[in-house]
Amino acid sequence: MVNKPYGRKLINRVLPEKAKNKILKDIAELPKISIDRTAALDAEKIAVGAFSPLEGFLGSEEYNSVLFKETLLNGLPWTIPIIFAPNPQEKSTIDKLKSGSEIALFYQEKPIGMLHLEEKYRFSKKELAKQVFGTTDIAHPDVKKIENMGDVILSGKIDLLERLSPKDEFTPKETRAEFEKRQWETIVVFQTRNPPHVAHEYIQRCALELVDGLFIHPVVGELKPDDFPPEAVVESYRYLIDNYYPASRVFLSPFSIAMRYAGPKAAVFLAIVRKNYGCTHFIVGRDMAGVGSYYDPYEAQALLRKLDIGIEPMAFRESYYCSRCQSVASEKTCAHKPENHVKISGTQLRKLIAAKTRPPAEIMRPEIADLLSKYSANLQKAT
Ligand SMILES: [Zn+2]
Structure with missing residues (x-):
């Protein structure tokens, strides 16, 4: 169920x-x-x-x-x-x-x-x-x-009277029907406003190993001017799903709300909402729904654990590419010193894409970087 x-x-x-x-x-x-x-x-x-x-x-x-x-x-x-x-x-x-x-x-x-x-x-x-x-x-x-x-x-x-959301956006009633049709009983949701880099993919795969299905639910309604354009996020996820994920295990719908950059309080709100869409698990990484340095990066995870809202938080530490492990890892799973780590920052990625520079493959799949490069003009305007 x-x-x-x-x-x-x-x-x-x-x-x-x-x-x-x-x-x-x-x-x-x-x-x-x-x-x-x-x-x-x-x-x-x-x-x-x-x-x-x-x-x-x-x-x-x-x-x-x-x-x-x-x-x-x-x-x-x-x-x-x-x-x-x-x-x-x-x-x-x-x-x-x-x-x-x-x-x-x-x-x-x-x-x-x-x-x-x-x-x-x-x-x-x-x-x-x-x-x-x-x-x-x-x-x-x-x-x-x-x-x-x-x-x-x-x-x-x-x-x-009238819906405003894009035609391909599913309502909670519709996602519930879709999950039931797929016979998923445990569903983990990934909240995002960014195109997927390898650390996101790593976290999603880790989570999906433990549940029946992964629901990718990118916020497309209203974002900060320096966020990626929503179309870029949705398009890059469609590419990832069509080319790398098993279609029977991953489902995507845009989610048109105004993003609230309230750190921990926004994370709790976003988790509650996803319970309504039928999800049982909620991925919460570092500095969810944060902006600048207003919030402690792990406060969202703590607040989600404290409040019982009936959706299981899956908390992840910050992940990076480790050249010694030769994979994405975190301080929880890798023993190596920071000089071996390639940190993956959204801001840095935006800058590279805006400059039409391909980020290293350890950070982002080249096809996704290429797909995003057509949005570089929008990014330059914003940054
Ligand atoms: Zn390592």
């Missing part, structure tokens, strides 16, 4: 066709609010059950519980508040809204969902930054995003 959803029930708030058409017919009568990409992707993920047990954007009591106790009101651990604070340009509409209002959410001029307003409340941006990201430093990409948010949060259940 695949893993149970978080809170035991997979939420579904995608409106059936008939109900959707009825709402669309009368949508002009409703108050209209624009939603940004982060919140729009969140709304979609709530609706398809990826954020189960959430059924909407958090109210103030639950928001504070997540910030200060790392739990939802039902007591389940939860570390990233899922909230919607519309652009301040919407102020005149927001002022008129009352609890119970039905609001049409528009993304890029298209209606994508309905918000059943329960509460509107003010919040402290400093407190949000400090509690979730551990810093108020504006150089942190999420702290900067918080600065640009509106001042009022709207909470309530949502109903989805």
